Structures are given as structure tokens and as C-alpha cells.
Amino acid sequence: MLRVENLGVWFGGREVHIHAVKEVSFQVTTGSSFGLIGESGSGKSTILRAIVGLIRNLSGEIEIDGSQLCVARSKDFYKAVQMVFQDPYGSLHPRQTVDRVLAETLHLHEFTDSEKRIQKLLDDVGLGQEFRFRYPHQLSGGQRQRVSIARALAPEPRLLLLDEPTSALDVSVQAEILNLLSDLRESRGLTYLLVSHDIPVVAHMCDVVGFMKHGKLVETVSTAELRRGNMLHDYSRDLLLASGYEYKSQPGPLSEFNQQ
Amino acid sequence: MTLLKVEDLQVRFPTHNGVVDAVKGVSFTLGRERLGLVGESGSGKTAIGRAILRLIRPPGEISANRISLGDSDLLTMSEREFGQVRGRQISMVLQDARYSLNPVLSVGEQISEAFLSHSRISKSDAFIRSLDLLRSVSISNAERVLSAYPHELSGGMAQRIMIAMMVAPQPQILIADEPTSALDVSVQRKVLRLIDDLVKDRGMGLLFISHDLNLVSEYCDRIMVMYRGAIVDECRANELNRAVHPYTQGLLKCMPRFESPVQRLQTLDRDPSWGIGSDSIEKIDHVTS
Numbered sequence: 001m002l003r004v005e006n007l008g009v010w011f012g013g014r015e016v017h018i019h020a021v022k023e024v025s026f027q028v029t030t031g032s033s034f035g036l037i038g039e040s041g042s043g044k045s046t047i048l049r050a051i052v053g054l055i056r057n058l059s060g061e062i063e064i065d066g067s068q069l070c071v072a073r074s075k076d077f078y079k080a081v082q083m084v085f086q087d088p089y090g091s092l093h094p095r096q097t098v099d100r101v102l103a104e105t106l107h108l109h110e111f112t113d114s115e116k117r118i119q120k121l122l123d124d125v126g127l128g129q130e131f132r133f134r135y136p137h138q139l140s141g142g143q144r145q146r147v148s149i150a151r152a153l154a155p156e157p158r159l160l161l162l163d164e165p166t167s168a169l170d171v172s173v174q175a176e177i178l179n180l181l182s183d184l185r186e187s188r189g190l191t192y193l194l195v196s197h198d199i200p201v202v203a204h205m206c207d208v209v210g211f212m213k214h215g216k217l218v219e220t221v222s223t224a225e226l227r228r229g230n231m232l233h234d235y236s237r238d239l240l241l242a243s244g245y246e247y248k249s250q251p252g253p254l255s256e257f258n259q260q
Numbered sequence: 261m262t263l264l265k266v267e268d269l270q271v272r273f274p275t276h277n278g279v280v281d282a283v284k285g286v287s288f289t290l291g292r293e294r295l296g297l298v299g300e301s302g303s304g305k306t307a308i309g310r311a312i313l314r315l316i317r318p319p320g321e322i323s324a325n326r327i328s329l330g331d332s333d334l335l336t337m338s339e340r341e342f343g344q345v346r347g348r349q350i351s352m353v354l355q356d357a358r359y360s361l362n363p364v365l366s367v368g369e370q371i372s373e374a375f376l377s378h379s380r381i382s383k384s385d386a387f388i389r390s391l392d393l394l395r396s397v398s399i400s401n402a403e404r405v406l407s408a409y410p411h412e413l414s415g416g417m418a419q420r421i422m423i424a425m426m427v428a429p430q431p432q433i434l435i436a437d438e439p440t441s442a443l444d445v446s447v448q449r450k451v452l453r454l455i456d457d458l459v460k461d462r463g464m465g466l467l468f469i470s471h472d473l474n475l476v477s478e479y480c481d482r483i484m485v486m487y488r489g490a491i492v493d494e495c496r497a498n499e500l501n502r503a504v505h506p507y508t509q510g511l512l513k514c515m516p517r518f519e520s521p522v523q524r525l526q527t528l529d530r531d532p533s534w535g536i537g538s539d540s541i542e543k544i545d546h547v548t549s
Contacts, residue, residue, distance in 0.1 A: 170301055171511060175527050178516070204522075204525070223521075242449055
């Protein structure tokens with residue numbers, strides 16, 4: 001489905017030259033789900049933005065279904081690939097209703113039966129018709145993320161790029177959104193590329209996981225191997241330890257204070 | 261030993277759609293311990309922290325039967341007297357330190373200001389103390405950091421500076437409002453360890469506010485779970501898995517577990533009877549949901 005070969009991304013001018021992504025190669029097979037894990041600044045979101053065409057300073061190759069992408073993305077590309085952004089509060093236009101957001105996307109992709117499609121999209125993401133003419137500020141965070149997902153699904157893409165889709169949400173809402181994403185993947189046969197810093201979330205959603213550090217993809221393991229802790233690279237293991245909240249506070253002098 | 265005692269604390273915000281009860285009659289005590297306050301966004305956990313320090317802005321209202329620190333009654337104090345408590349005896353660390361620090365003052369000026377307002381020392385002494393302070397939170401190039409502005413710092417560094425500033429006047433109680441949720445997991449651990457060391461060294465009471473149940477259960481001694489402005493569950497941190505309240509159990513179950521994979525995550529079925537007297541919040545919810 002997706003093949004990334006030797007991808008490099010740089011920012012800055014002549015004096016300051018920052019390589020945000022260096023020599024990253026990976027493949028995502030059709031129908032699977034690939035996760036990218038790393039600390040902030042490791043370049044994981046940059047990879048998604050490079051694939052979707054939001055970044056122009058890049059080297060290397062990106063292939064979708066065997067055809068290489070050129071700098072200007074075609075309409076067919078956006079029909080096949082869509083992205084869901086991290087912040088459901090910032091990624092919806094504050095003065096456009098849900099209906100308008102979806103109608104615009106459908107119009108851009110030249111669908112004529114938008115009325116029927118909007119109704120179906122809202123049902124598919126579990127919102128229902130009563131949300132159709134709401135503004136973003138009348139929605140909760142989880143509901144907004146559902147709208148973002150509906151918008152991304154509107155052109156009927158095959159590959160969804162998910163940039164920390166639940167990190168701004170409460171755990172209870174996170175569970176609902178993750179379930180929704182799993183259901184949609186099954187019913188529509190979608191392929192996911194998910195970026196997150198939350199290892200349990202990635203392990204829950206993905207079949208294969210890549211670890212990013214300082215712009216490099218240091219290791220790619222299957223989720224089964226990840227659960228067994230079979231990683232070759234120290235960094236991956238450290239990250240796993242850190243996210244397991246291995247740090248426990250020792251019962252120390254505090255209890256002594258209490259006895260005084 | 262009890263440091264802080266709160267009885268029947270209520271925080272209300274009048275809005276166009278009626279009064280929102282952000283905190284509905286919460287009572288608890290805090291000794292020299294790490295007390296975790298967990299809840300979803302909008303449950304009122306931050307409002308509690310702010311209400312204790314009288315940081316709720318009008319038209320928000322605070323009322324309580326009692327808020328006392330040791331022998332002194334915080335409710336009846338004048339604003340002037342309260343200035344001696346806020347920052348000196350009870351201080352608060354906020355979530356995103358880079359936004360909470362003053363963007364147009366250098367770090368050095370801000371830390372010195374904290375010293376100058378709480379003790380009578382000269383400016384040069386304050387500067388020397390600021391250097392020591394930064395070193396105490398393991399910032400190695402302290403001179404450079406003192407002349408830096410908040411936007412030039414990383415999130416972890418800014419949070420350490422914030423913690424250093426708050427702990428400097430040797431308060432009895434530290435309220436930490438989501439101190440690590442804007443930070444990476446690896447930096448998170450370092451900041452947590454720092455708070456832990458400071459709290460232990462000085463025998464402070466810590467009120468740790470967070471939405472992360474896992475983190476709180478491993479970090480704190482005691483946990484209170486908030487739902488819609490009321491404390492619905494309270495237990496020792498190491499007994500969290502035996503929590504009885506359906507809300508706490510629901511929260512625990514809906515997290516993806518790394519060790520035990522599942523096909524589908526459980527979702528939380530909210531029972532309207534959780535949290536007492538939640539009429540006005542229901543009303544607001546009805547508008548937004």
C-alpha cells in the first residue's frame with residue numbers, strides 16, 4: 001500500500017540546517033496497521049506530514065500502490081490518503097458547521113449525492129443526525145474527533161494517517177475512539193499509519209511498530225515481539241520502560257514524618 | 261499529622277445557562293503525604309486546587325465550611341494576610357510551565373522576584389540563591405539558563421524551573437496540577453523524581469492532580485477519584501485494583517493494557533447517579549452533548 005524509501009526531511013535555510021527525518025524506510029501492507037513511536041521531536045509527525053504533502057523539503061521516495069508520488073499531489077492521491085490530526089480543538093474550522101465541513105470535502109472530491117453521504121458518514125462515526133448542524137464549540141473533544149474522522153473518511157480513502165488521534169482526550173473517550181477506528185478499519189478494509197507516544201495505544205492498534213529517535217527509524221518490530229520485549233535496540237527498550245511507569249516512589253522519610 | 265483540612269468545599273460558576281457546580285461539597289485532609297486527585301477533564305480537580313489558593317476568578321464563587329492550614333483558618337483571612345500563605349505556605353505548580361512563566365521576563369528575574377517578595381534579601385543575594393536553586397533541580401548550565409527567556413527553554417527544563425520557584429520559599433504544601441502531562445515520558449520520570457525528592461526532603465504535603473490513573477496509582481500514597489465535581493472514590497494507591505466504585509473500575513478497564521491485549525476496549529457506561537446533586541451540570545451537558 002505504502003512504501004517509504006530513504007525519506008529525508010530538512011528545515012531551515014543555509015546557516016541552520018536541521019534534518020528532522022533521516023534515511024527512513026518502511027512499508028505498510030494493504031489492510032495492516034503500522035505504528036510509529038517516539039518522543040516529541042523525534043520526527044514521527046513530520047513523516048506523516050511529508051507523506052500527505054504538507055512538507056516540500058524532502059528527499060527519497062514515497063510510493064502509494066506502486067506509483068511514486070510527485071511533489072504536487074494529485075486529486076487521486078487525496079482520494080486514497082487522508083489524515084486525522086492530533087488536536088480536535090484546533091483542526092476544525094470554528095465557524096463552520098459539521099454539515100459544511102463534510103459537504104465541502106465531498107464537493108471537492110466531486111461527489112454528487114452529498115446529502116445521503118453526510119447522513120451515512122455521521123452514522124458511521126457514531127454521531128447521528130442531530131449533530132449535523134452543530135458548530136465545533138458545541139461538541140465535546142471526543143465528538144470533535146469523530147467529526148475529524150468523518151471528514152477524513154468522506155473521500156473514501158484506503159489509507160488513513162493518524163497523528164496522535166487520542167492524545168488530547170480522556171481515557172474513557174480514548175477507548176471509544178480507538179474502538180471506532182478498529183471497527184472502521186474492519187468494515188472498510190482501511191490501512192492505518194498511526195503516530196503516537198503512547199506505547200499501550202500503539203500496541204493495541206497496530207500489527208507492526210517502528211521506533212523513532214532523532215529523526216531515524218531505529219527499529220521495526222511486530223507487536224507480538226514488542227509484547228515479549230524482543231527488541232534489539234536499547235532505545236526501544238528504554239522507551240518501553242519509561243512508558244510502563246516503572247518509576248515507583250519509594251516509601252521513605254515521609255512515613256517517618258507522619259509518626260512524629 | 262494533618263496539614264490542610266477542607267470541609268464541604270463548593271465552587272460555582274454562574275453562566276447564561278444557569279449555575280455550574282464545578283465542585284460540589286468536597287471534604288478531605290492532607291498530611292505529609294502524596295495525595296493524588298484523579299478525574300477526567302471537567303471533573304473539577306483543578307478547581308479544587310485553585311479554590312484552596314483563592315485563585316478562582318469572579319464571577320466564580322467559592323464557599324466551604326472550613327479550609328484550614330494547621331491552626332490558621334484560610335477562609336476568614338483578609339486578602340492581605342492570604343498573600344502570606346499563597347506561594348509561601350501553599351504553592352502550586354501548573355501544567356504547562358512555558359505558558360505559566362512570564363514570557364517577557366528572563367528566568368533569573370522571575371526567580372529573584374519570588375525570593376524578593378517572600379524574604380528580605382538584596383538583589384545580588386537573590387541572584388546567588390537563584391543559581392543555587394537551579395542547581396538543586398539539576399540544571400547544569402545555570403548561568404545561561406538564568407538569562408534565558410521561557411520560549412528558549414524545553415518543556416522539561418521550564419517545568420523544573422517552575423518547580424524550583426514554587427519550592428524555594430519552603431512551603432508546607434505543594435499543589436501540582438498536571439505537572440507532567442505536557443512532557444515526554446522520559447522527561448516525565450525525571451520531573452516526577454524531582455518533585456518526589458523535594459517533597460521527601462522537606463516533609464511537604466503534596467496534592468498531585470492528574471488525569472492519569474496509572475501514574476497516580478504508582479506515584480502517590482493515597483488517591484481520590486473525582487467525577488462531576490464530587491469525590492466518588494478514595495483508597496490507598498496500592499489498593500486501586502480493589503476499588504469498588506463502578507466509575508473507578510470503568511476507568512481502569514477502558515485503558516489499553518500493554519501486557520494483556522484485547523480485541524475491543526471496554527467503554528465507560530456512565531450512571532447518572534454517580535456524583536450527588538449534579539442537576540445543573542446535567543443541564544449543561546445536555547446542551548453540549
